[in-house]
Amino acid sequence: MEDKAKDLKELAGSWGAPTHEAGRTRRHFLKIAGSATVLGASLAVFPLDLAGRTAAAATGDFLVTSGFPANGLYTSPVQMAADTFNAIGPYWEVNNGDGEQLRVSVRVSPDGINFSGWQDVGSETHEGKTAPQGRFFGRPQFNDGRYVQFQLQIPAGVSVKLVGLSFIYSQAGPIPPQVPPVSNLSGTPTKPYIISRADWGANEGLRYSGGAEIWPREYQKPRAMIVHHSETPNTYGSNPASEVRGIYYYHAVTKGWGDIGYNFLIDWKGNIYEGRNGGEDVIGGHAYPFNPGTVGVCMLGSFKTVSPPQALLDSLVKLLAWKAASKGINPTAKIWMIDRTISTISAHRDVNDTTCPGDAGYKSLSNTRQRVADLVANGTPGGDVNVALKSVVFSPTSLKLNDLLKVEAVITNTGTAPIESQEPAPGYTYEEGQTFDTQGLEKLSGKFRFAVEYTDNQGVSHPYRWGFGKTLQPGETVTVTGFIKMKQARQIDMYGGIVEEFVKYWQDNVGTTRIQTGGGGGGGGNPTDRVPSRAADPNIIYFPETGHNLGYGFRRYWEQNGGLAIFGYPLTDEFEEASPTEAGKRYTVQYFQRNRFEYHPEFKGTKFEVLLGLLGVQLTSDRFFFKAPAIANTPSKVYFPETKHTLGGSFYRYWNSKGGLPLFGYPISEEFLERNPDDGKTYTVQYFERNRFEYHPEKVGTQFEVLLGLLGTELCRRKGWLK
Secondary structure, eight states: OOOOOOHHHHSSSSSSSOOOOTOOOOOHHHHHHHOOOOOOOOOOOOOOOOOOOOOOTTOOEEEEEOOOOSSSSEEOOOOOEEEEEEEEEEEEEEEEEGGGGEEEEEEEEESSOOOOEEEOOOOOOOOSSSSSSSSOOOOOOEEEEEEEEEEEEHHHHHOEEEEEEEEOOOOOOOOOOOOOOOOOSSSSSSOOOOOOOHHHTTOOGGEEEEESSSSOBBBBSSEEEEEEEEEOOOOOOOOOOOOHHHHIIIIIISSOOOSOOOOOETTTTEEEOOOOOTTTTTOOSSSSSSTTTTEEEEEEOOOOOSSSOOOHHHHHHHHHHHHHHHTTTTTTTTTEETTTEEEEEEEGGGGSSSTTTTTHHHHHHHHHHEEEHHHHHHTTOOOOOEEEEEEEEESSSSEEEEEEEEEEEEEOOSSSSOOOOHHHHHOOOOEEEEEETTTOOOOOOOEEEEEETTTTTOOSSEEEEEEESSOTTTTTEEEEEEEEEEOSEEEEEEEEEEEEETTTEEEEEEEEEEEEEESSSTTTTTSSSSOOOTTTTTTTTEEEETEEEEEEHHHHHHHHTTHHHHHHHHSSSEEEOOOHHHSTEEEEEEEEESSSSEEEEGGGTTTTTTTEEOOHHTTTTTOOOOOOOOOOOOOTTEETTTEEEEEEHHHHHHHHHHTHHHHSBOOOOOOEEEOTTTOOEEEEEEEEESSSSEEEEEGGTTTTTTEEEEEEHHHHHHSSSOO
């Protein structure tokens, strides 16, 4: 992957890539707001709702709901299943305490007399497609039997609500053909033979409920690959496909996901199985919340102390090399995801609190990583790739607002292999604030572009990128010219570089030049610079805290809709700015600590004369938020089909009582934990089209239990107006 810190920052976020509608317009908002009904206030206890699906107990499960002691040992009665099973899927719920602290063990028997030893099922609360809501799951136990019994070790403070064991019958099904072992690990990495879902006997009916797909498919190009083990027997039976079917049932039915979570599974013979339904780039459920942007590969077996078999490792190398080559993943690189730096080939334990894929399995990854890298390198077409950025010139260096900044770069192919490029062609014009990403010019793996960066950029790294207009042959030189329409009054340093998309920067920090753009709101060029008071005008008030004036229509709106508590202090005076969500539109705006006001003369005299900026959408445009399943609305929780998200508890109460849809917009995420950039503390938050709610448990019962995020301040920082 690209090795620039800011490209890592660009790709960081909650999950990785946007799913909400970043281009939602003001008119779209007026249309949906006009038909919306503000719902009743909620009095519910504040929930940490992460939209997890809780599966109901299936008919035939062994379910115990009473008789548990306050603490200590509990042993269940012996239960006979309807037929001989080959696996058990354990789950439990608690009334109070930490359900992960409950120790659950199971044992099975063919006749109700001769039992296996007790097997600790552990806890799997971190690997799924979402975090669970009130239900905990143990590892599936693969062991043939007709009778089962479970045992609990209940710690003090944990009150058990129920324990269930799901009987899994996956022996019946096709026996896929044995795939020859992978022996030739040289040449261009190609797709290995993968046993299809149909060939291993996936019951596709498990993916549906009431005619609807339980887990709708979503897609994102992978940036990393995560290796797991199933912690099941290493040589289970003669048909490992039955184990795949068992894991599928456990994920789809017992856990209620509607499909298997892994993208691929590999058995000890080297057979590779297709996992999650959906094909290329479908998002799996194997390492929450790192599922988007990763491929989950499960090694069937338990590798705590036993190393994976060579046939399994060879197939793993072949599979990972194919994915790395086809998706532009550098097998030995490190990238930033969510909240940490990880290897592009990582273990489950690198992203979640788990021992997966076992100590021996984890130890094998170093060699696997290098073998994948060697295979990918050996498959690279002949010739050495090299490139030189000879010069970068910016002109003019002093501009008025809306002037065009010309950027001219001279690039030479100094290698022996052709260099391919991509859009946009030389001559393309960006408006300041746009990026190659917002313009739909996605990165194509292995293609080269000239890229421009500037100091204090807090958004997408090297946002202005141009192609070469041709494939650059060895020894050939090209001059690439591009333009940026400068729209912000400020002083910045700009420089150029050469990027091979999803691979690396070949050069950077070339031609650093100071660019001064005049105009704007403040004396020093930035709209946030302090200005003199104009409070002699009775329609204007001045805030010495930030050094800015607030008057007339913006003042009326500020005072009528919550004032300081809702919007904070003004960070600028009024000035004209291009709309970030409506191409070609310019509005008189004013920034506040928590939002941006926009004056719309086309709505003069109506309640829409002043509208709020979609700062929540704007600041999360590079992030990925899972959609929530639809629910029936209750007095304490509601579902918004417009954005496919829920709102409940204290956040719902605050949203409803402080202005609702017009002030905050629809929710664009569920609740999750996030570090506050201003105080460094972690809070439960939820993003809305126009703001971010933060829950402060230390202020429960006060007016400060829910606070609004300083999104206006954050946006001004990204623009380089504030430090």
